Amino acid sequence: MLRHMFSNLLLLWSLSHEVYATGLTYGDPKEQSWNNHNLSSVPLDLDVRLRKLDLSNNFIRQLHTLGLVYLEQLDLSCNQLGFISEGAFENLARLEELNLSRNALNNNLGSNSKAFQSISELKSLDISMNGLSDTAVELYLRNKLSLDQLKMTGNALTRLTHNLFKESKSLRAINIEDNLISVIDQGTFEPLTKLETLNLARNNLAHICDFKLHQVKYLNLSRNSVEFFLTHEDHQLYRLEILDLSYNKLLYFPIVPKINSLKYLHLQNNMVGALNSEATMVSEANYLYNEIVNHGDTRVKKNDLHANWRLMPLVYIDLSYNHFRSFPLETLILLSSLETLNFSHNCVQNIIWNVRNDSESGHNRQLFFSSLKYLDLQSNGIVSISPRFLKTLTHLETLNLQDNSVLPCSPMDHLPSSQSTAQINYNTSCVVFGQLRTLKHLNLKENNIKMLHANSFQKTSLISLNLARNVHMAMHVDALEDVQGSLQSLTLSELNMTSSDLSLPCMPALTQLNVSNNDLDIMPSSLSCSPLREIDIRNNAFVSLNHSLILALSVHLNMMHISGNYFNCCDSEWLMLLNESNIKLPDVGQAECFISAGNILITEYLNSSEIHCLFHTKTQETHFGQMIIIILFIFAILIVFIIFTRRMCCNQRSLIV
Ligand SMILES: *[C@@H]1O[C@H](CO)[C@@H](O)[C@H](O)[C@H]1NC(C)=O
Ligand SMILES: *[C@@H]1O[C@H](CO)[C@@H](O)[C@H](O)[C@H]1NC(C)=O
Ligand SMILES: *[C@@H]1O[C@H](CO)[C@@H](O)[C@H](O)[C@H]1NC(C)=O
Ligand SMILES: *[C@@H]1O[C@H](CO)[C@@H](O)[C@H](O)[C@H]1NC(C)=O
Ligand SMILES: *[C@@H]1O[C@H](CO)[C@@H](O)[C@H](O)[C@H]1NC(C)=O
Ligand SMILES: *[C@@H]1O[C@H](CO)[C@@H](O)[C@H](O)[C@H]1NC(C)=O
């Protein structure tokens, strides 16, 4: 009673008194930060009213009883905390968030864990980077019935058992990234009915033989050594939406729950497709599944992989950096909601149509990627793409073919003759982009294209086109004719082109042009048609730019990259125009121009243009003056010499005579 009165008195006193504090307050007396103050212990004179206290980045080694009854958030991260006395947290009845990351909490487990037991209202706990063992974590998680978020990355956990979370069953998010976990016992996560987010990335897990977490929405298993991921078939709904299995050792596609909500599947940097054909891969995956689920009963011959994939609402799959040598068409085409497919950095040279005929009718099956908008096929070494494959891409908007060997066909290659067009297309190794009616963005950078024929993009309405780094490419005058009305962004950089090689049609929609890294000295005057906002002419051979063209463009122009050219400072009406308008020249600091005395920075020139070009004309005048003087001088000497020799001659003559 007396003690109670005394503490009330103390509270009153502290409320009425202006509390002295050397720490930085946030203007609100309820918050205080001592972050990075070289503290070696908790300051003694803390305001009891504090709700939020930041003691991070100090040298605190020990923690004794804190009397902050209103404290809700305590940040002790980045200290050297190894000892917490048993009653340290006793008074912190309102504490909800505790950050103890980067300390030394694997010491003094006895007293530390007793201290931890008293903070049962905690909602968020961060004990990352503390060198914690399995036992230590188990002790620290006792009596945490309200815990919602737990982060313990960068510790030394090796095995998760069903004891670990048995007193923290309200957990919604657990992050155990970067530990040494190789075993997860049955029953570890299953009882956590609220668990939605589970991050197990960067551990040592090798097999997921029986995924059972119906409740989890986000599962990150990136950077383990996972060889396969299997779910036993049941008829329950799994809430899994995001599954990250990237940077593992998968040979097969994962076998996902039959009824799932999976939208994002990250499988990049694995070994899927290393087995020869798609059929082999699918049957091996099913065999494996059978062996585990049906204990090797080989009489069961169901295609579980495909049956489950067919029901998946996946919108995104990343298969980049795998080992595919053929395109797994029959598997991927089952994903009817798929919008983005990243298939870059595999080894598919020919995308062929190897779909088996319908088993009943015996006829060709017509299949479609009915939602696919984005297809990334970069760096595969693709030489040919079957026209029947292109026909499946009915909604494709973006196609990245960078770093392959794909050649656009000329319309001549598929002119209708007596045969049907489809038949002729079968044997062309070039690609008829006109088949992709919905295509808007096409990247053909680095495909070793030699010739861009007239009407290469007939029947498309491309918005952006990248043709960069096709070093030996020649462009037919009408190459872009069909897309001249739709094209908004055009990249023609690194083509080794001179101005005589480049002729562009009038493009009334073009807002971005990149002709950097060529050998151009004149801008095509047809550009005056275009409402260009950004132009990149870096690293070319421009000496000057057409003033009236720049004037026409300056209405829309917002940014221009100009460095790496041989501009003449004194022929720079265009530059004055750019300088006066609001056009941004982000690389003007590197851009140079020449005057008779050598190269100077354009910025330097702009600073005092008159001087440089005045000087320029002056030097010419002095030069001219000197020449005249020299000529006059020589002339005078000559006259003197002639007169002198004449005299001599006369004298000699007179001597002889
Ligand atoms: C902490 O110590 C370092 C090195 O002794 C010193 O440079 C720094 O100013 C100190 N910081 C504070 C807030 O006292
Ligand atoms: C704890 O503090 C560390 C370092 O100060 C920070 O990176 C981390 O995000 C904090 N944890 C939580 C859960 O806010
Ligand atoms: C999974 O974790 C890795 C490693 O921390 C991270 O890079 C990746 O972005 C995470 N994946 C997802 C889908 O959040
Ligand atoms: C596809 O993967 C590559 C390599 O991992 C990456 O650079 C690219 O941005 C990805 N594309 C998409 C659309 O995610
Ligand atoms: C598949 O069906 C097409 C006609 O629809 C037929 O020409 C072809 O021979 C069939 N292929 C096989 C392997 O049966
Ligand atoms: C396809 O063209 C190549 C040469 O261009 C030829 O050798 C081959 O016989 C043709 N195939 C068919 C089916 O016409």
Ligand SMILES: *[C@@H]1O[C@H](CO)[C@@H](O)[C@H](O)[C@H]1NC(C)=O
């Ligand atoms: C660019 O063209 C010049 C001459 O036209 C040639 O010498 C040079 O090798 C070419 N560069 C490349 C990368 O092919």
Ligand SMILES: *[C@@H]1O[C@H](CO)[C@@H](O)[C@H](O)[C@H]1NC(C)=O
């Ligand atoms: C133009 O293309 C070059 C090379 O392809 C690239 O480095 C540069 O960033 C591009 N310019 C702009 C403005 O995007």
Ligand SMILES: *[C@@H]1O[C@H](CO)[C@@H](O)[C@H](O)[C@H]1NC(C)=O
């Ligand atoms: C400069 O550009 C205009 C179009 O804006 C064109 O009519 C004119 O011929 C060009 N002048 C030179 C020298 O190229």
Ligand SMILES: *[C@@H]1O[C@H](CO)[C@@H](O)[C@H](O)[C@H]1NC(C)=O
């Ligand atoms: C521009 O001139 C001013 C004053 O003459 C000088 O201080 C400044 O350094 C110059 N800037 C450049 C980029 O030459």
Ligand SMILES: *[C@@H]1O[C@H](CO)[C@@H](O)[C@H](O)[C@H]1NC(C)=O
């Ligand atoms: C370039 O523009 C700046 C400010 O926009 C101005 O101060 C400077 O005089 C201009 N230089 C020339 C040479 O017109």
